[in-house]
Amino acid sequence: MKFSLDNIDGRLVGIARLEGRLDARNSKPFQKTFLEWLEKTPLLVFDCTLLEFIDTSGLGAIVGCLRKALEKEGDLRLAGLNDKVSMVFEMTQAKRLFSIFANQSDAASSFAGEPNPGTA
Amino acid sequence: MTITETSQIGIAILSLNGTLDALSAPDFRNNRSVIDPEKSVVIDMENLDFIDSSGIGAIVGASRQKRQPVGGIILSCMNDRVRKVFEITNAQKLFHIFDDTIAAVDFAATRQSARA
Amino acid sequence: MKTILAFREEEYAWVHEAFPCIHPLLLPLCNKPFIEFLIDFAIIADSSSLRLLCDGGFDAVERYCENGSRWGIDLSYGSIHPDDTIHAMLGKNRKFCGEERIMIISGFSFIRYDKRLNYKSLANTMAAGEWATCPGGRITLSGMPGKTPAHWVDAPLSLMPLDGMASYYRASMEALESGADRYVLPGYGDEPGCAFGRNVVISKSVEIRKPVSIGNNVQLLADTVIGPSAIIGSNVIIDRKSSVESSIVFDNTYIGEHLKINGRIASGNRLNDPKSGASIAMEDPHLLSGIKKKGVLRSFPRKFTHAVAALVMIAVLFIPFVILRSLLKLRGQWKSARTDFLSEATGMTMSLGKVELSTASSLTSIAAALSMDRYGWLFRVLTGQLALIGSKPLPAEKNRLEITRSALSYRPGVFSYAEAEEWPSSDGDATGGDAAIVERFHIAHSTPLSDISLIIKAFVNRFQEKSIL
Numbered sequence: 224m225k226f227s228l229d230n231i232d233g234r235l236v237g238i239a240r241l242e243g244r245l246d247a248r249n250s251k252p253f254q255k256t257f258l259e260w261l262e263k264t265p266l267l268v269f270d271c272t273l274l275e276f277i278d279t280s281g282l283g284a285i286v287g288c289l290r291k292a293l294e295k296e297g298d299l300r301l302a303g304l305n306d307k308v309s310m311v312f313e314m315t316q317a318k319r320l321f322s323i324f325a326n327q328s329d330a331a332s333s334f335a336g337e338p339n340p341g342t343a
Numbered sequence: 344m345t346i347t348e349t350s351q352i353g354i355a356i357l358s359l360n361g362t363l364d365a366l367s368a369p370d371f372r373n374n375r376s377v378i379d380p381e382k383s384v385v386i387d388m389e390n391l392d393f394i395d396s397s398g399i400g401a402i403v404g405a406s407r408q409k410r411q412p413v414g415g416i417i418l419s420c421m422n423d424r425v426r427k428v429f430e431i432t433n434a435q436k437l438f439h440i441f442d443d444t445i446a447a448v449d450f451a452a453t454r455q456s457a458r459a
Numbered sequence: 460m461k462t463i464l465a466f467r468e469e470e471y472a473w474v475h476e477a478f479p480c481i482h483p484l485l486l487p488l489c490n491k492p493f494i495e496f497l498i499d500f501a502i503i504a505d506s507s508s509l510r511l512l513c514d515g516g517f518d519a520v521e522r523y524c525e526n527g528s529r530w531g532i533d534l535s536y537g538s539i540h541p542d543d544t545i546h547a548m549l550g551k552n553r554k555f556c557g558e559e560r561i562m563i564i565s566g567f568s569f570i571r572y573d574k575r576l577n578y579k580s581l582a583n584t585m586a587a588g589e590w591a592t593c594p595g596g597r598i599t600l601s602g603m604p605g606k607t608p609a610h611w612v613d614a615p616l617s618l619m620p621l622d623g624m625a626s627y628y629r630a631s632m633e634a635l636e637s638g639a640d641r642y643v644l645p646g647y648g649d650e651p652g653c654a655f656g657r658n659v660v661i662s663k664s665v666e667i668r669k670p671v672s673i674g675n676n677v678q679l680l681a682d683t684v685i686g687p688s689a690i691i692g693s694n695v696i697i698d699r700k701s702s703v704e705s706s707i708v709f710d711n712t713y714i715g716e717h718l719k720i721n722g723r724i725a726s727g728n729r730l731n732d733p734k735s736g737a738s739i740a741m742e743d744p745h746l747l748s749g750i751k752k753k754g755v756l757r758s759f760p761r762k763f764t765h766a767v768a769a770l771v772m773i774a775v776l777f778i779p780f781v782i783l784r785s786l787l788k789l790r791g792q793w794k795s796a797r798t799d800f801l802s803e804a805t806g807m808t809m810s811l812g813k814v815e816l817s818t819a820s821s822l823t824s825i826a827a828a829l830s831m832d833r834y835g836w837l838f839r840v841l842t843g844q845l846a847l848i849g850s851k852p853l854p855a856e857k858n859r860l861e862i863t864r865s866a867l868s869y870r871p872g873v874f875s876y877a878e879a880e881e882w883p884s885s886d887g888d889a890t891g892g893d894a895a896i897v898e899r900f901h902i903a904h905s906t907p908l909s910d911i912s913l914i915i916k917a918f919v920n921r922f923q924e925k926s927i928l
Contacts, residue, residue, distance in 0.1 A: 279743045430516055431899055440537065442553065450551075
């Protein structure tokens with residue numbers, strides 16, 4: 224997983240690229256890593272282009288991440304879900320909780336023009 | 344098992360009667376028309392009651408000896424039991440199978456003349 | 460009039476990949492197997508004798524349709540080659556055809572017809588030739604037409620190719636929406652657009668929106684929403700607060716709580732998107748899972764005998780194995796590597812150690828004669844992963860599809876039936892090899908007792924073969 228920070232219109236947006244599988248085996252460490260990212264900025268994008276498979280614990284982890292980002296008055300947005308992963312989000316109705324974008328740059332630039340967290 | 348051999352327009356017709364298994368397979372395998380790589384053979388199975396893996400093996404082996412493996416041995420008039428064995432073993436793919444011996448002979452004859 | 464139904468494996472190969480558990484000709488369209496739509500049409504067109512032709516296996520179809528007496532017709536079966544023309548098909552079935560008029564329905568396509576219309580006079584009186592056609596499918600008439608009746612009524616007929624999940628989905632929805640007016644569809648219902656099978660349990664708060672078709676033994680738990688446009692197969696459970704809309708749920712499927720299935724095909728633990736063709740296998744059984752049929756008990760006697768026989772072999776060969784292996788390892792003639800092989804369950808693989816006895820010496824030939832190279836595999840019989848005798852295990856990378864096609868006829872074993880019968884083995888070839896023929900024969904006909912005698916035969920054959928070397 225790669226994590227990078229990007230400056231979008233004066234706001235710091237964290238972009239994480241998820242890769243491979245997110246399931247019961249790696250969802251716990253994933254949530255820990257997420258806390259480190261969250262300390263840098265509460266505005267986050269998960270680029271899921273390379274995410275192949277997700278199960279309920281992976282889904283639970285991502286929903287948990289969203290909740291933590293919202294607690295910090297930020298947001299977690301998703302980008303580039305493939306057909307398979309998208310079906311899981313749809314079926315479990317987790318899709319409604321997220322803003323989902325076609326690609327990573329759309330998702331990142333969507334933070335532009337929104338009030339800065341903490342300053343609002 | 345008994346094998347009755349007749350011939351029509353240069354095509355050998357072997358009528359099998361009884362059971363084709365490990366015991367009777369050699370009879371079939373050593374039949375002169377079966378051995379001849381040039382001869383087209385129609386096997387009439389109307390009175391063949393039973394066939395096992397050795398029997399199938401003998402027929403498959405015979406077709407391998409023919410110059411044209413798919414057209415050299417042609418099968419006709421299988422009953423359901425024999426047909427099911429061919430199907431289960433997927434050996435039906437190796438043969439042209441007719442429900443009528445005369446139609447099978449016609450087919451073999453056109454094949455042979457096309458080749459000549 | 461008589462009808463020939465002809466299919467080629469190539470036309471429905473996609474079904475094997477998408478729904479490996481179902482024979483393509485039995486693929487349900489609105490809870491009715493595909494083949495039955497064709498049989499119905501043949502009957503409406505006045506056929507009383509049908510012959511089903513295919514270039515692949517149709518064991519499952521034959522078990523389902525039997526001799527056709529259920530529909531009051533004669534149904535028989537035959538095989539063709541992929542490149543047979545209609546003329547060749549008629550020749551191969553000359554006895555069946557006789558002098559009668561023949562309708563040939565070929566190709567894997569859905570026939571749009573209306574059961575209320577009169578296809579009988581059309582089929583009997585139209586000139587020989589093509590009646591309807593679409594890419595991949597056609598209806599052809601052959602033989603002398605009868606006299607044109609005084610009242611000529613046209614009856615529309617068209618074909619729709621079933622060439623993938625998308626067209627299958629469309630055809631199913633079409634059958635559901637046109638409902639029992641046009642086709643003979645299963646299920647009971649007081650009102651149109653609502654068909655229920657036997658033993659359907661519907662909780663109080665379930666909401667049903669027409670049109671729906673529901674199979675037998677279905678449980679719809681509290682607060683589920685079914686429809687509009689839902690086709691639910693048999694032995695299905697839909698758990699609390701879930702909704703199924705514009706979707707097909709196959710037989711033996713469990714759908715978990717709080718789920719929303721819209722525009723999907725669910726089969727077992729697999730969720731498919733008919734539009735994009737995407738397919739995902741769920742690993743959480745509480746989301747989506749297959750409901751297992753009771754097939755375990757049937758294979759129990761075989762598994763048990765094999766395990767016992769394997770245990771005996773493990774015990775008897777233990778001392779020679781320990782001695783020979785350590786000796787050969789010291790001399791560097793015992794090499795082992797792990798390879799992935801296909802396991803009996805469709806689409807699964809298992810990793811097996813493969814021993815190579817390099818360079819011929821008296822010691823290696825003793826080891827080979829005693830089948831020491833297979834010793835490790837014997838333990839896999841105890842765990843049920845291998846049979847003691849069955850097919851030769853196939854390497855995983857090859858012929859994956861071929862195996863799913865002939866799922867019933869592959870059962871990897873320590874020894875293979877071909878070895879018992881001394882058939883020439885063909886390396887890893889799933890269909891073409893002659894050895895596969897004998898393996899399929901025995902897998903279909905094996906009993907625990909015959910297996911034991913064949914195990915002994917295989918062991919002795921290997922013994923003789925290797926000790927000559």
